[in-house]
Amino acid sequence: MSDYVFRFGGEGGEGVISTGELFTTACARSGLEIYTFRSYPAEIKGGHAMIQVRVADKNILLSRGDGVDVLVAFNKEAYDRHYKELKDGGVLVFDNTDFLPDEDARTIKYPIPFNKIAMEEIGVRLTKNMVSLGSISELFGVPQEKFKELIKEKFGKKGEAVLEKNFKALEAGARYVKENLKKQDKVKVQPAGRQPRLVLSGNESLSLGAIASGLKVYAGYPITPASSILEFLAKELPKVGGVVIQTEDEIAALGVVLGASFSGKKAMTATSGPGFSLMTEMLGLAVMAEFPAVIVNAQRAGPSTGMPTKMEQADLMMSIYAGHGEAPRVVLGLTSVEDCFYGMIRAFNIAETFQTPVIVLTDQGLAQREASILKPDVTSIEVVERRKPTAEEMTHYQRFKITPDNISPMAVPGMPDSFYSATGIEHTEAGELNYEPANHNKMMNKRYQKLQGVLALPWIVKTYGLEKPEVAVIGWGSGEGVIREAVEIANKEGLKVGALHPKILWPFPSEIINNYLAQGVKRVIVPELNFSGQFASLLKSHLTHGNRNIDVVSLAKGGGIPWTPSEIVSKIKEAAKVHA
Amino acid sequence: MPKMTAAQYKTKIEPVWCPGCGDFGVLNAICNALAAKEVDPKNTVFVSGIGCSGRLPPYVKSYGFHTVHGRVLPIATGIKVANPDLTVVAVGGDGDAFAIGGGHIPHMARRNPSIVYIVMDNGTYGLTKGQASPTGPLGMKTGASPYGTIEPPLNPIAMALAYDISFVARGYSGKNKELEALITRAMNHRGFSLIDVISPCITFYNTYKELPPQLAAVPETHDVKDRAKAFELALKEDKIYLGVFYENERPTFEERLRGVVDQSESSGIPRLDEIFLDFA
Numbered sequence: 001m002s003d004y005v006f007r008f009g010g011e012g013g014e015g016v017i018s019t020g021e022l023f024t025t026a027c028a029r030s031g032l033e034i035y036t037f038r039s040y041p042a043e044i045k046g047g048h049a050m051i052q053v054r055v056a057d058k059n060i061l062l063s064r065g066d067g068v069d070v071l072v073a074f075n076k077e078a079y080d081r082h083y084k085e086l087k088d089g090g091v092l093v094f095d096n097t098d099f100l101p102d103e104d105a106r107t108i109k110y111p112i113p114f115n116k117i118a119m120e121e122i123g124v125r126l127t128k129n130m131v132s133l134g135s136i137s138e139l140f141g142v143p144q145e146k147f148k149e150l151i152k153e154k155f156g157k158k159g160e161a162v163l164e165k166n167f168k169a170l171e172a173g174a175r176y177v178k179e180n181l182k183k184q185d186k187v188k189v190q191p192a193g194r195q196p197r198l199v200l201s202g203n204e205s206l207s208l209g210a211i212a213s214g215l216k217v218y219a220g221y222p223i224t225p226a227s228s229i230l231e232f233l234a235k236e237l238p239k240v241g242g243v244v245i246q247t248e249d250e251i252a253a254l255g256v257v258l259g260a261s262f263s264g265k266k267a268m269t270a271t272s273g274p275g276f277s278l279m280t281e282m283l284g285l286a287v288m289a290e291f292p293a294v295i296v297n298a299q300r301a302g303p304s305t306g307m308p309t310k311m312e313q314a315d316l317m318m319s320i321y322a323g324h325g326e327a328p329r330v331v332l333g334l335t336s337v338e339d340c341f342y343g344m345i346r347a348f349n350i351a352e353t354f355q356t357p358v359i360v361l362t363d364q365g366l367a368q369r370e371a372s373i374l375k376p377d378v379t380s381i382e383v384v385e386r387r388k389p390t391a392e393e394m395t396h397y398q399r400f401k402i403t404p405d406n407i408s409p410m411a412v413p414g415m416p417d418s419f420y421s422a423t424g425i426e427h428t429e430a431g432e433l434n435y436e437p438a439n440h441n442k443m444m445n446k447r448y449q450k451l452q453g454v455l456a457l458p459w460i461v462k463t464y465g466l467e468k469p470e471v472a473v474i475g476w477g478s479g480e481g482v483i484r485e486a487v488e489i490a491n492k493e494g495l496k497v498g499a500l501h502p503k504i505l506w507p508f509p510s511e512i513i514n515n516y517l518a519q520g521v522k523r524v525i526v527p528e529l530n531f532s533g534q535f536a537s538l539l540k541s542h543l544t545h546g547n548r549n550i551d552v553v554s555l556a557k558g559g560g561i562p563w564t565p566s567e568i569v570s571k572i573k574e575a576a577k578v579h580a
Numbered sequence: 581m582p583k584m585t586a587a588q589y590k591t592k593i594e595p596v597w598c599p600g601c602g603d604f605g606v607l608n609a610i611c612n613a614l615a616a617k618e619v620d621p622k623n624t625v626f627v628s629g630i631g632c633s634g635r636l637p638p639y640v641k642s643y644g645f646h647t648v649h650g651r652v653l654p655i656a657t658g659i660k661v662a663n664p665d666l667t668v669v670a671v672g673g674d675g676d677a678f679a680i681g682g683g684h685i686p687h688m689a690r691r692n693p694s695i696v697y698i699v700m701d702n703g704t705y706g707l708t709k710g711q712a713s714p715t716g717p718l719g720m721k722t723g724a725s726p727y728g729t730i731e732p733p734l735n736p737i738a739m740a741l742a743y744d745i746s747f748v749a750r751g752y753s754g755k756n757k758e759l760e761a762l763i764t765r766a767m768n769h770r771g772f773s774l775i776d777v778i779s780p781c782i783t784f785y786n787t788y789k790e791l792p793p794q795l796a797a798v799p800e801t802h803d804v805k806d807r808a809k810a811f812e813l814a815l816k817e818d819k820i821y822l823g824v825f826y827e828n829e830r831p832t833f834e835e836r837l838r839g840v841v842d843q844s845e846s847s848g849i850p851r852l853d854e855i856f857l858d859f860a
Binding site: 029066196198199200204207211212216217219227235236238239240241242243245247248249251252253255256257258260261262263264265267281284285289375376378386395411414415416417419420421422423424425432433 | 610621622623624625626627636637638641642644645646647648651653654655656658659660661662663665666684685686687823837840841843844851852853855856859860
């Protein structure tokens, strides 16, 4: 069983990221599991770029892993930044035409003159990336033909000459290793002999999920890290008869979505914090007019412009409460690249069933990292449509009729005899404007109560580790994998720990969480990537009487970098010690 | 669909407007135009923003959507692109159109969806009791401008022409026949149309007396395809011209979107499975 972390670092804009991506896809095509993590500068050219790829032959990968097994450093800065994270006995592959590392016996070092080979043998400096891949395939066993296959697909259109240069560079890198280096390490990345995996980024996966859900109208405004959703759908959605509109701002984006929803189509927008801020007024309208709509917020570090290329989970409270007045909505947290696909289907189904805006939280880390997943079986996907008025309901149509589940039949233009005017003004069941306190209370109650049905859905939380733990880890969103991995490690060490991961964040799954805690949990750790511990305070405010003596430890980390398993394991150990 | 009279296009809901409000005239002209064109109510949507004029949708027998302040145009766009068979009419005031929502207009011009936009322009914010709007005159004294406004008004027609909206017209709520004709013509226009309708606020900025002498019909000799000439008319300071300034059909947004779908080789069959292959 193999499980290795590779990291590539170098100058931004020089192909470091695409080198890592080619490596990733070659591994996935070899049936290996992969999990990438990247950081790059907000600027287009220049600055330091890094991509990390965790590769395994059996495990489903839950996190980016701890430390680095193989560091590929294209320049001195990459070495300076990342060498300390290279494990003892790890492998440093570096470009010795750029720099020489300090002498130490801690790691195995392979000097390879990427630059020199590229310049002297190929005559094109940027082919150094292909040289590096050739060396890597020779050193660690990734089949060279997988790289060739990918290069052909990527550069084939650019003509035979370009293709030839890249092949030559790849071969030169491999030859250099064969002729000059002796393998001293044990790292082997060999085909797993299984079905090839798809490699998807979180944003690609969620976009595909949206298409699978029946998305027909997408509107959005470019913003990091959500732009790739706009770009992906601009290419793919028309193929299934849908339309994509790049609007003049995020307000217009949600406006188009609500208009399309009014017309009876499934519609969504995706944005990040600054754009989501602009949407808040329109969000209230969606709640008031009871329109299905899906809004993806790919969170980035804020406030204001913040750090556009760094992740944070700091828009939780905003997603729950954004807008004036009291406007209940549904908030979901996507947890992994695979969950991005299925999570979007759940989001659309909830939006349609409950006639509500659904805010889907992802983040820069999940949006842009890639992982291997098995191809979803599209025939087994269950897609839900909104409730339409029956012929009888049409005769005295009441758009906001109070029903046993508080969900009303929704007419769409084109239907005869069910005319109504949607409005942001308070209204009666029939949709007539009304300013009476009693009516307002009645309709507020309807809008709140209808969402309680969401909490009856079977998938709203996942649990891991010990079923009746003493220490519980409750995180949210993209923290799922790393928490699960940390809990598995802690369980192996005999610690009585378990994890509960809510997929629904609002309405708050209070009952199910309290029941879980009431089984004997003494301490709860809440890891989340924000400064103030937003979920932890939400959790505290929802503890029922018997659970109020449970110690809630907020593990909040700002800074824009996701957790590693060991960070969480060490907190679990601390917590377990208190209760030993 | 059995033929409906103009009166049948009106619902039983009593408008909230003050007696004498210009918006009554606009509502009448709209219903007359709907009757003349025999528009099917079930395939018609009136969308509005916020303001006195924004209350119009439920007064017309059709589907309606009373949205938020300044956002009528993107919402109308969503309605239209999701179902291009619908007749979509957007209505609102001058504050809605040219102040809070002004940023959407140039993009409507660029996209050119077949949506009629009727702006009920009275130079004031009636619903908030009479502050100056973007079309109120320089020096207008209101509660929010006790020493007179210091921002000159903008010229909606010149602005619409500059943005190259494909149908630009001005009407007056007091000239009902002419307004009905403008609305009918706008509904026949393929593409985005903006009708700036002078619709006086009898309560806060009553211009019923001073307006009529300034009004004049767009000269019959005016070539509506001549944008430069349309500008000249729009910039005339001695007269307020009523009628069609500019009309020039070009591909609509819904047509172009259809083109994108065709270009992507849509087969009409869900091909999610094929898209997955790009990631294998």
